[in-house]
Amino acid sequence: MSNQVSKVLVFAEISNGKVKKGALELLTAARAASLSTQIVLLGTGAKAAAGTMGGWGVSEAFVGDNAAFDQYNPEVFAESVAGIIKDSGADTVLASSSLLARDLFPRVAARLGTAAVSDCTELALGGGLKVRRPMYSGKCSAEVSFLSAGPKIVLMRANQLPVGEPSGAGQVAIKDVPAPTTSGLKTLIKEVLKGASGKLDLTEANIIVSGGRGLKEAANFKLIETLADSCGATVGASRAIVDAGWVSHSMQVGQTGKTVAPSLYIAVGISGAIQHLAGMSGSRVIVAINKDANAPIFQKATYGLVGDLFEIVPLLTEEFKALHS
Amino acid sequence: MKIFVCVKQVPDTETKIKLKADASGIDTAGIKWVMNPYDEYAVEEAVKTRDGGKASSVTVVSVGPKSRAVETLRTALAMGADEAIVVDAPEDVDSAMTAKALAAAIKGEGEFGLIMTGKLAIDDNLASVSQMLAEHLAIPHTTVVSKLEQGDLLLAEREVEGGTKEMVQLTKPALIAANKGLNMPRYPSLPGIMKAKKKIIKELTLDGLAVTTNDARTKHLNFQLPPEKPPVQQITGDAATQSKTLATLLRQEAKVL
Numbered sequence: 001m002s003n004q005v006s007k008v009l010v011f012a013e014i015s016n017g018k019v020k021k022g023a024l025e026l027l028t029a030a031r032a033a034s035l036s037t038q039i040v041l042l043g044t045g046a047k048a049a050a051g052t053m054g055g056w057g058v059s060e061a062f063v064g065d066n067a068a069f070d071q072y073n074p075e076v077f078a079e080s081v082a083g084i085i086k087d088s089g090a091d092t093v094l095a096s097s098s099l100l101a102r103d104l105f106p107r108v109a110a111r112l113g114t115a116a117v118s119d120c121t122e123l124a125l126g127g128g129l130k131v132r133r134p135m136y137s138g139k140c141s142a143e144v145s146f147l148s149a150g151p152k153i154v155l156m157r158a159n160q161l162p163v164g165e166p167s168g169a170g171q172v173a174i175k176d177v178p179a180p181t182t183s184g185l186k187t188l189i190k191e192v193l194k195g196a197s198g199k200l201d202l203t204e205a206n207i208i209v210s211g212g213r214g215l216k217e218a219a220n221f222k223l224i225e226t227l228a229d230s231c232g233a234t235v236g237a238s239r240a241i242v243d244a245g246w247v248s249h250s251m252q253v254g255q256t257g258k259t260v261a262p263s264l265y266i267a268v269g270i271s272g273a274i275q276h277l278a279g280m281s282g283s284r285v286i287v288a289i290n291k292d293a294n295a296p297i298f299q300k301a302t303y304g305l306v307g308d309l310f311e312i313v314p315l316l317t318e319e320f321k322a323l324h325s
Numbered sequence: 326m327k328i329f330v331c332v333k334q335v336p337d338t339e340t341k342i343k344l345k346a347d348a349s350g351i352d353t354a355g356i357k358w359v360m361n362p363y364d365e366y367a368v369e370e371a372v373k374t375r376d377g378g379k380a381s382s383v384t385v386v387s388v389g390p391k392s393r394a395v396e397t398l399r400t401a402l403a404m405g406a407d408e409a410i411v412v413d414a415p416e417d418v419d420s421a422m423t424a425k426a427l428a429a430a431i432k433g434e435g436e437f438g439l440i441m442t443g444k445l446a447i448d449d450n451l452a453s454v455s456q457m458l459a460e461h462l463a464i465p466h467t468t469v470v471s472k473l474e475q476g477d478l479l480l481a482e483r484e485v486e487g488g489t490k491e492m493v494q495l496t497k498p499a500l501i502a503a504n505k506g507l508n509m510p511r512y513p514s515l516p517g518i519m520k521a522k523k524k525i526i527k528e529l530t531l532d533g534l535a536v537t538t539n540d541a542r543t544k545h546l547n548f549q550l551p552p553e554k555p556p557v558q559q560i561t562g563d564a565a566t567q568s569k570t571l572a573t574l575l576r577q578e579a580k581v582l
Binding site: 075099100104107109110111115134142147186190193199200201203204207248250255256257275278282284285287298302303306307311315316318319320322323 | 338344447452457461467468484487489490491493494495499504505541543546548549550558560567579582
């Protein structure tokens, strides 16, 4: 099958009227490969956001500026997005590997009889599509060979590609996406309970501070939260303390939790079970703070601090605060 | 109402992965195979639903190498599932083929009210078969479900980004992909294990379900182990010195703060 990339469609998510960073990473990659790029923008504010996309090399935008797209509903999105992909004539569809995209695109791929791969970490567009993704939660990785003739759908993990700057002011042709059918749906979102934290999700975070069993008891997790606040980090946890009920499973990093790849990962009181290491070893810089010099976490760490976390963490919090003041 | 649960056999999470010499996949020698952890939540929820009188039976289905996929099916039977179906398939069968085979196997059994799966298999980490299967069966789906209420309609709680929760209502038949937190999977009881041993597992083939390699959409190749990390840079001294040094290194050397 041809892996030639000539027409790219980027599915972009909008947050507070702005195109999310993950999509900008993909647009930067497409622009660098001088590709003809279309974009999909759905939800309130899509039209205004589309107007700003000329500088990112976008020539055409599929715009569904409709509140019916503000809340993700797999049934509604699958119908509209499958239609857009068909209309676009794109051979390659790119999206950030968010929870929404991971839920949506396999269904769209099955509808179109094409391929979708999630959670990719390497992407080359010029000279043919080349994609690599972690397997076994990062214990190894593999290249993906696409066997279908139809559009190839690639979901890229956030923070893997550089983000450029908009340049020039190209014209973006707007194509209106028809309003979705909302009657007779078998899927209804009855309620959305907003999380307390305004922080980035673990999978998108640039800095993560994680705590483990070395914290001794649930009340001490406060130390992790305070350290995270001092450097704008998202908070994570090891399986041991999730299973012990100290924190919610949504915070678990590892093979049965979230696979993360921030610029900085600080592991506090985490010894480094294989399944935890699998979930975080893709991080660019890893700091391990642990009292046991032989803990496996140090084999993956960039910087190691052997010592008492109860002494180190409060001092480190002060140092980080000083850096940011 | 019949419930179907799709399960997969995967290497245990403590497995150290080694590659085949030609990098075409992982070396499976010596691997301890277990039921995909997320599928345990799916099996538990199905058995619990039946025991609560809201379903008539639970059938577990697996697509994979027959010789070992049946082990995971026996585990599910021992947990309380009523029937099991194995679709014999090569180790590297892709998501598209798997979903098509599962759909055909389930349709072949007649009516169903609920399909349960795990949200993700911890081997290829694609998290795609569930949604593809729902599409082939033309039923609604929701994934990452941590709470499920069953009545005439299904009400599923799913945790999305940043701790936000969505309450999703689905018309049956529907597919639910389970997340950790949905329940506490039971350990198979000894009588359960004995009973499971005697059960007949229905055997199907890809050919018999009209699924061919033409249905494959992707293949993983050129496997690589992660690059070796340079040795750790240990920061010594008392806690105050360690903290100060680390902050400086993170800002000036690593440039991440």
